[in-house]
Amino acid sequence: MISIARSSVIDEETRHSALEFLTLLIEFSPVMIRALPPNILIVPLLHILLNLLLTVEEDPAWSQAEDEPDENEDSAFSYALNILNRVSLAIRARVLLPSLYQIIEGHIHNPDWKYRHAAMYCLAQVAEIVTDDTQKQQICDYVLASFRDDHVRVRYAAIRCLGQLATDFKPYIQEQLTLVALNALFPKLTPEEPVRIRYIAIAALINFVDGASKEILQPVLQEVGMCARLHR
Numbered sequence: 001m002i003s004i005a006r007s008s009v010i011d012e013e014t015r016h017s018a019l020e021f022l023t024l025l026i027e028f029s030p031v032m033i034r035a036l037p038p039n040i041l042i043v044p045l046l047h048i049l050l051n052l053l054l055t056v057e058e059d060p061a062w063s064q065a066e067d068e069p070d071e072n073e074d075s076a077f078s079y080a081l082n083i084l085n086r087v088s089l090a091i092r093a094r095v096l097l098p099s100l101y102q103i104i105e106g107h108i109h110n111p112d113w114k115y116r117h118a119a120m121y122c123l124a125q126v127a128e129i130v131t132d133d134t135q136k137q138q139i140c141d142y143v144l145a146s147f148r149d150d151h152v153r154v155r156y157a158a159i160r161c162l163g164q165l166a167t168d169f170k171p172y173i174q175e176q177l178t179l180v181a182l183n184a185l186f187p188k189l190t191p192e193e194p195v196r197i198r199y200i201a202i203a204a205l206i207n208f209v210d211g212a213s214k215e216i217l218q219p220v221l222q223e224v225g226m227c228a229r230l231h232r
Contacts (some may be wrong), residue, residue, distance in 0.1 A: 002041070006048045016079060019048070023083050027090045034091055038099045045087065046096075046103055052080035053118035056153070063152045063194040081125050088126045097135065100126065108142055113151035120146060120157035127161075127168040133176075136169050140177055147184045156200055159188060163204030170211030178220045181208060 004010060004018040022045060026033050033041060055076045062069075088096050100122070107119035123139055130136055143165065146158035162181065165173055173181060185208070187193075188201035209217065 002044045002048070006044070006051075012076065019045075019079075019083055023086050023090075026087055030090045030092075034095045038095070042091070042095065043099050043103075046100055049080045049084050049087075050103055050107065050118055050122065052076045053121055054114045056114055056117060063196065066195040068199060069156070069196060081121060084122065084125045085128075088129050093129045093131060093135075096126065097130065104142075108146070113149075113154050116146065116149060116151070116154045117157045120154065120161045124157075124161040124164040127165050130169070133172060136165075136172050137176070140165060140169070140173060140181075144177075144180060144184050147188070152194060152197065155188075156197055159185070159197065159200045159204050163200065163207045166204060166207040166211055171213075174208065174212035174216055178212065178216055182220060 001018045001022050005015050005022065007015060022041070026041075036042075104119050104122060107115040107122075110116060120143065123143065127139065130139065140162075143158050143161045146154055146161075149155050149158065162185070166181075182205075185201050185205050188197055189205075190198075193201070
């Protein structure tokens with residue numbers, strides 16, 4: 001099934017059927033899958049899914065559009081995200097994350113923007129199963145660094161990912177990274193940024209605030225406001 005799912009000459013419907021079979025196998029037999037060496041199924045499956053996340057196309061008009069991007073426009077992309085979510089929930093962090101991090105590390109430093117874009121979407125999709133604070137910090141560091149990426153689509157994906165982390169990692173991210181996160185988000189709300197960047201930054205900010213208490217937010221917002229006035 002792995003060979004079918006990753007084939008470049010077999011039609012998409014058949015490849016997706018093979019992926020669905022493997023996903024159902026993992027969902028219905030997670031204990032058996034966890035007992036297997038990762039290179040038997042998990043690592044090849046992750047490579048297949050990450051490759052599907054590279055199917056986005058360069059679009060010069062993307063940053064000028066004023067509507068919300070539709071992730072369902074690319075069926076392979078959205079399908080890979082769905083499978084990744086199902087697999088992560090079935091086998092959980094201890095088995096999935098070590099193998100995934102090895103792949104993600106290479107994607108984040110790849111010169112091709114599609115790899116960095118895929119990494120951000122992938123991290124957002126598996127954030128729900130991350131429970132270790134050290135891993136949460138590592139993921140947040142990756143995401144916040146990508147706010148400065150050269151490609152607008154990667155910056156969008158990073159902001160979107162932070163919004164997801166604000167929900168899945170709460171209250172960790174609100175308590176430990178309040179000032180860093182808000183100082184990263186607020187500049188993305190300026191008129192100089194593309195509408196799509198501002199849209200997703202607002203959505204991420206709402207998620208962040210929803211997970212924070214007044215005691216955390218009030219002193220930090222005052223500090224952010226003072227910094228903004230000093231830089232005018």
